[in-house]
Amino acid sequence: MASKAIEARGLTKDYKGVVALDDLDLAVDEGEIFGFLGPNGAGKTTTIRLLMGFIAPTKGTATVFGLDARRDYVKAHSKMAYVPAEASLWPSLTGAETLALLGKVHGSFDPEYMKVLVDRFDLDPERRIRAYSKGNRQKVVLISGLMTRAPLLVLDEPTGGLDPLMEQAFRESIAEAKERGQTIFLSSHILSEVEALCSRVALLREGRLIEDGSLSEIRSLGSIFVDIAIEGAVPELAGVPGLSALQTEPSPSSPDVTNIHCKVKGPMEPLLSVLSGSNVVRLLSREPSLEEMFITIYESDQKR
């Protein structure tokens, strides 16, 4: 069994009656890239601030490599690097000075790798922070986290303000970190980013964890998108178990053909058995994207 980089048990944070995080149970294995998803205000940053020991839990505990995130935060910090969502830095320092400072704040960093990252992210390190754009300031904190080669990278919406080219540079850097066996805790609401990088995700809503698992597990919770083309008579599909969002329309290219679009949750067998007596000319199915999953899960959670 893999040892845990992060473990939270019943983690709760209450701000004067407003529950920002409610009874969170979470475990992230060493070497894993873990996606932490949720809309604005879901409690992602609160969770990260608790993991960093910046705030104290109202209830519950969080550990980082077995160290209490609140009590032993100095020891824990030596094993982790933090990239905040908003880069609040010292305006009068240059990018290079800031990187040197943040490297020393962490205690150790790889100067050669820092140079690689500065080139990769196309950062001009001679300029003062106050002259940087938001994206360039974000590059500084991103480089400062990655260059430490810390066993755990805690990234709070790290690519906010980065352009698509830099997003590629970020993904390349995360792939390198994974190769080196680093654990990555990636909070984001950019679903394509999480889908491309993470092996496991957790979904948070209004401070509560609503799903946690591998991408395939999460996908199994959702529906499969099915497109069918039938020539001739169309069987009755409305009562097929697990089928939803049924839409039918005549094919624009052939008047005898009917196009059917639907979603199927659970086994495909009931649908296939109903279709077996029909002249199916095309049947396409695809798994939902994480974005579609996200919306489905959130909608169903909202109904609950």
Add this chain to the structure above:
Amino acid sequence: MILKRNLRNGAIWGVGFAIYVASNGLTYKSLYKTKASRTALAVTFGNNRTMNALFGPSPGMDTVAGFTYFKASMTILVIAGIWGLLSSTKYLRGEEDAGRWDLMLAGHSTPLRQTVKVIGSVLAGIIPIVLFMTIGTVVGTDASLLLAFWFALTAGLMMAMFVSIGALVSQLGSTRRQATLIASAILVVAYLLRTVAESGIGLSWLDWLSPFGWMDYVNPMVSPNPVWFTPAIGLTLLGIAAVIAIAGNRDAGAGLLRSHDRHNQRRVFISDPRTLALRLSVISFLSWALGVVVYSLIVGSIAKSASKSLPIDSISKILDKTSGSSSVTAPSPGNAAASSSHEVLMSFYALGLVASSIFIAVAAAGFLTSIRQEESEGRLHQALSGRISRTGWLASRALSALAMIAMLGFLAAVSLWAGANATGVRLGFGPMVSAGLVDVAPAAIAIGFGLMLFGFVPRIASTATYSLVAVWILIEALEGIGGWGHWMADLSAFHQLAAAPYQPINVVPAIAMFGIALVAGVAGVASFSKRDLVGD
């Protein structure tokens, strides 16, 4: 919103100015009751070139109104100038730096309209200042409403001029810091021009080039000459016209002057956030140090001439009110004249040290504010994401602040000592340095109190620390008026200081104050290590 904030801010400053002017007038009336004593004082100051160079001409010094104007006007005019330039650079260039200016321009406003609106709002804040200062002047000096209004208007127009100058340099500078530095330099040059003009070396025409000089010519409390308001109004309007010409024709966020946004890496003091704090405090510390050194040198060097023929009872009364200890015993009749003159001189130095102590306490509140800003602006999260403990971070910041105030106390004492020595007055170096260090005890309390609040209620730490120092200063000012119970004066930390070298150094209250500061500071650091990090 800016208008509302400026009106409120103006009302607070107006009340402060009113109390300051009133206390000066009332103190004069209580100290110089007879015609003879007032005449003696007027002769002393009227013939003293150094005092005139520093504080301005002294017509009508034998009247309450004349003395009050002489005593209070320069301080008020300097503060008024600082208020004006800081207000306009804050709300113009500061808003551009923070990125909020773009949001304003994204609405129906244009750069020109928005700029004029902000300048108008800041200028509106001057109205309550003039109003309250007029009332304070009438109450404290028995001057007519019109004379009091002319006096208040000198402050109001000084503010307006520097609002206009601040607005102009906000168009030129590309950062708030750059704009503030340029405007501050203009204020300093204006003051120096007037000082040189009044120093009696044949350059009195320089007065015409300085806003301070124009206000001297107005002479509002003795023989008012409001025509001299014209250049002030002209400069204000000229500055605003220049702003209007520039504001609509430049890019938002950019200034006409180039900023130095690029330089090679300087490795000094970036080994961790604690040493970085020292690096970032250098300019602030050096500014305070320069102010304290210049002020103390001036006091040290003019004391001998300024104290000549000042009656001992006048100055010792002020000291007795300022400090908690009673004055020295009366000299024997045989040595009365020499001893009295020596006492006046020593008390002049003592007043200089007490004034430095007040500056240093204000500086201490500023150092505490910079600690809080690291947290409120989000940089502390970054600084504490590594191997530095919270306790270590805050304790080192507190020690740096204490070291800086100790250095300021030392510099004040040494500069005073040097100024005195330059005029042939031999003061003991050791006792003066001891007195300087003891006099930073109120600043230490301000830091300790601020740290305690930072640990328990961080959001109010900065404002409350400044407020504490302001209350102490207010108590000192009100104490001059008299009629307050001793318990009230005891609430001021400045009141606990012995007026060395006029009185012997009393280390007991100083040790008690340092002890209180230590306990409060330790409690604050302990609480900070347990509490959540919080933003604004």
